[in-house]
Amino acid sequence: MxxxxxxxxxxxxxxxxxxxxxxxxxxxxxxxxxxxxxxxxxxxxxxVNSGRLYSIITIVSLLILWWVITANGWVKPIYWPSYEAVGARWTKLIDQGFRNVPLFEHVYISVYRVLAGVFFGAIIGIPLGFAMGLSSIAKGLLDPIVEFMRPIPPLALIPLFILWLGIDETAKISLLFLAALFIMIIAARSGVSGVKISKVHAAYSLGASKFQVLKNVILPNALPEIFTGIRTAMGVCWGTVVAAELVAAEKGVGSMIMIAKNFLQTDTVVIGIIIIGIIGYGIEMLMRLLERWLIPWRGKG
Amino acid sequence: MRFFRLGEERPSVRRFPTTPDGANTDKLWGQIANSPETPMHNKVVGALILASADVLLFIPAPMTCLSVAIQKGENGMDGADTNGLLVDDISMVFKLPGGGSVHALKNVTMNLASGELLSVLGPSGCGKTTLLNIIAGFLAPTEGAVFLNNQQVKGPAAARGMVFQQGALFEWLNVRKNISFGPRMMGKPRKETNEKVEHLLNIVGLGDFGDKPVYQLSGGMQQRVALARCLANDPDVILMDEPLGALDALTREKMQGLVLKLWKETGKTIVLITHSVEEALFLGERLIVMAPRPGRIHREYRLPFAERGLTDSPREIKASPDFIEKREEILSMIWEMEEEIMGGTAT
Structure with a gap:
């Protein structure tokens, strides 16, 4: 004992x-x-643990720093607004909107542009990527375009799109479509070329036709890559839409920031930035959740 | 020529009569006749058909289509050489892009009666996998041809099922959907497929795992799924490319027993590629030892161990003197081949 x-x-x-x-x-x-x-x-x-406590400490200290420097008047309100100013502006934005457009509509229009751009990019890009992975003709035809467009940031295309399509909705969604398109083509192509040959062989010797192999083996096998592509495209498009709205737009979070700057409404600018951050973060989290739900086999082949 | 009667006890020890789609005819009729759901007139018609079939089956087997169904389960017993796998004088030369060529296979000929289990053994680089890929129809040989039941092999087909080493399961499907893949692709009736899948799940010992995603299974269980998936399609020949190669020693031994059991119960022709001498000896009714550079058949054996493995315990067989003697003989043969290669490169 x-x-x-x-x-x-x-x-x-x-x-x-x-x-x-x-x-x-x-x-x-x-x-x-x-x-x-x-x-x-x-x-x-x-x-290595998550260290969530330290994250909380970081956030709280930043908020305190904000309060200290504005409450004591160390920074002029024109450079960085106080809590009171932001709070007052927030109530005003909710009540009256910004420039006669409700705040919600500014946010909604930006999100709508991103979703439309990614949607069309995926609808066109995925089949093109598949074609590139499956046929040498498609690969040969599209490869120069894809490889040339890949390193060009979508923002560099904004002037061209304004020249061609003006500053209306078509121009913005086309720009986002193009930004998403090449990301989706590349993702789908690498998803197709990443399929293990033994799986394709197995399907053929189980009696599957070419179309059945495409539908039942190559497509599900490429889904994780395609999903990563959609996630990346969402992120890139969210960044692009804000920038595009900064240049020329009537509505949208980006335009709201830009116009507010012209009137020296720093509080509105800060609110816009916070909204952009939160929505970007939300999109990423939502995509991760969707991914875990839709593709549980990811990385387990 | 052989004659059978429906319901007659077949002389075969390891096969039961099957229709082309794999159901046991006698059992099937029993189920129909005993079911209260079957209308009386159907039972009468069925009994009449069976009675006439009994009469018809006294006519030489190939003359009636019904007998074809029964012969399918029965052939190979007689070693009928019209039905079987013929590898006819195959050579395979890979042209390298930088000039020069690799002679992967040279004049390989073998004849496999249906129902035989052949293991193919050889040092690495002797063209075993190339040979299997040619039989499967994934590669076209430079010379020669492969025939299955007198039909030339021109590409992959459901008649030649394949079991891969590992990682060839469809991880986005659960166990049941993996097994039913073949029948679903071929557009087989759903009810029949479901019954077959349940049956196979029980045979390979995965009865409770049907709804599990395959990536949650252990390596041994995954290979059970791969075997069942292949069997669900009811192929004439099963080609196994190192199916147990990635498993640990204990699991491997258990799976060898399962392969023997499946061979016995289904009566399939099996070609098994392996680099384990013990496995090749234990499972192969026939054994081919291949030599490298160029890949060719070095020696052929006919072995008693697989037949014994159906009744005796595997440990007992593997410890028996004649098994050990054969094992050592083949091991030293392969050892010599390896040394020849090493010597060749050294000088």
């Missing part, structure tokens, strides 16, 4: 210690029981 207890306390590892509380785990500052018994932690990525 006594021998047992002596042996237990003599062990160097913390196996007998209490489990860390759920709160500590959520805050990401306590090692789980497995990590605690690892002796090599530096260089082991799985031993």
């Amino acid at each position: 006594t021998d047992d207890s002596v042996e237990k306390t003599a062990r160097p590892v913390a196996a007998t210690e209490k489990q860390p509380s759920a709160l500590m785990m959520w805050l990401g500052i306590a090692d789980n029981s497995f990590t605690r018994q690892k002796t090599v932690k530096f260089g082991d990525a799985t031993a």
